[in-house]
Amino acid sequence: MLSSAERLFREQGFGSSTIRRIATDAEVSTGTVMSVGDKDALLVAIFDTWIAAVHHGREGPHEQNDATPLPAEAAARQVLDLVEPFITYFALDLELSREYAAVIVRGSHQSEVFQGLAQALLTELEALLARTPLTATEAGAGARALYFAYLGILMTVGNGALDQRAAIAQFQEVIHFVVHHEGSQR
Template identity: 80%
Template sequence: MFSERVQSRVAQREATRLRVLSSAERLFREQGFGSSTIRQIATDAGVSTGTVMSVGDKDALLVAIFDTWIAAVHHGREAEQGRGGVTPLSPGAAAEAVLDLVEPFISYFALDLELSREYAAVIVRGTHESEIFQTLAGALIAELEALLSRTSLTATGAAGGARTLYFAYLGILMTVGYGALDQRGAVAQFREVIHFVVDREGTQR
């Protein structure tokens, strides 16, 4: 009984957190990050300002919005793990598969450049931690390494290539966030990096 009550409270807190993030994202996108206030978010979510602040200040809310969406993409892929995971990939097929992994994130950042720019600014300031450098980094690197391991790259080459692609991905996301690169340009730039990695197969045996 006690365990059920604890689980119920945990579930309620998570539901409240998600409701706050949903309201914050809607307001940020509709009226702008700078124009949105904690009080407005609280009213929209039907909670107190204290409850909103327990989730985080505006910067923390913005980081959580991006991190939650990115995490959802990774979790959605978990069900796909193991499907076709051993089929060898040519360099061209590997490049397209890698691009398919990363393109949703580029598209998300390009969806609202103003909000993405605010997110990038928060990250650069270093005042709020983002899972994009922690758990989410591990998830993406693992996905990239699994794909590269299906090419002719050695295990060491696949691991190094995955890290190279991950850091290129971060740089491109931040560049998109600052509006210096549009979605099409970002995809083209990342494609070049992918080919730099996978086309080295012949030298990694």
């Protein structure tokens, strides 16, 4: 059902796709589609499902307990590797990303991006930063700064104000600022 909704949203546009058309395409009843919710809820579920799949897909090879020290440049590359798939996904279809951002801003539907998935990304970022010369406190603060910069960049890409290349370049600037941070205590 979500596959049908996503395909129709991308092919026909979010506004032109109807619950009835999604149900017909998915070969289910409109009641089955509505059990997920309205179109906004379907859109949030599509984005959340894709983002969760990316996180779960890297749980195995991405060792969170790795304490091997990382030079700043290697850490910066790994941080970018964590978020680049999301920036790319948002840039894939700006209209759909704009709709998603609008749903999130309205607050009418909860997104895992700001709940469990947020914590997963924060944990991944902090684990990476903990392997740099940053202190534990700086690694935590850096992870939060990167997470909020990431959200801002996703919303900006979704708004169409930045293309994918510019978004990645701007996020790289934030990453470099964080990983090259030399605390006030040093």
